[in-house]
Amino acid sequence: MGTQLDLDQKRLTAESSLISLESARIKYNDLLKQLVLNAKQAKNNLAISRSRESDYTIKSELDGKVYYIYPSQGEIVNPQTPLAIIGDSAHFYLELDVDEYDIVKIKLGQEVLITMDSYKGQAFEARVSKIDPLMNERTKTFLIEAVFTKQPPVLYPNLTAEANIIIQKKENALIIPRDYLINDSFVLVHKTEKKLVKTGIKDYQKVEILQGLTNQDAIYKPEE
Incomplete structure (x- = not known):
């Protein structure tokens, strides 16, 4: 049998062990909480890094x-810096400049005949799709947009084209080059002889003759 002293010592040892165990549990729980917190922070940092990676990937809408x-x-850019030109290679539209004197004749849906240096000897059909209502004060022209109804097989941006907007049609019309007309009323039927004519539809290149000439008459271009 042990003495009372031995019993007290064993009791103290047991109590000390319980205190050490509780302290170890507290440290364990604190460490576990810290590990969980670190894991959450690492996960958040990973998500932030992945989201920032998308900032360096350029995608078009x-x-x-x-x-x-x-x-x-390697060039440094900012959010306002244009990066590229992207377009739909299957659909092109035309930008046409129309003089202020002719703009009142232009209407949506009008037929447009297009000729291009890239397609010599060919004509393509288009339709007026947009009329910009604000005149360019410097050039005194209006911007008109047209879309192809018969598109060339191969096109590239910024190709030049010549367009004729059909504002009126007339069958079997007699036409002459506009630069053969003198003062909008006369033509030269001989080198020096002028003949009075009545004109109809006209544009910058051609003019319709209503009276004064037949398709058998010869005319001369005035000297500049």
């Missing part, structure tokens, strides 16, 4: 073909 890239590799 529209499908299309890249025609030009502005910055060179």
Whole structure:
């Protein structure tokens, strides 16, 4: 049998062990909480890093073909810097300048005949799709947009074209070059002889003759 002293010592040892165990549990719980917190922070940091990665990936909101890239590799850009020209290679529209004297004759849906240096000897059909109501004060012209109804097989942005907007049609009309007309009323039927004519539909290149000439008459271009 042990003494009272031995019993007290064992009791103290047991109490000390319980205190150490509780302290270890507290440290364990604190460490576990810290590990959980660190894991959450690491997960958040990973999500932030992934979201920032998308900032360096440039995506267009529209499908299309890249025609030009502005910055060179390694060049620093900002959010306002244009990066590229992207377009739909299957659909093109035409930008036409119309003089202020003719703009009142233009209406949506009018037929347009297009000739291009890239397609010599061919004509393509289009329709007026938009009329910009604000005149360019410098050029005194209005911007008109047209869309092809018969599109060339291959096109590129910024190609030049000549357009004739059909504002009126007339069958079997007698026409002459506009620069053969003198003072909008006369033509030369001989080198020096003028003949009075009555004109009809006209544009910058051609003019309709209503009276004064037949398709058998010869005319001469005035000397400049």
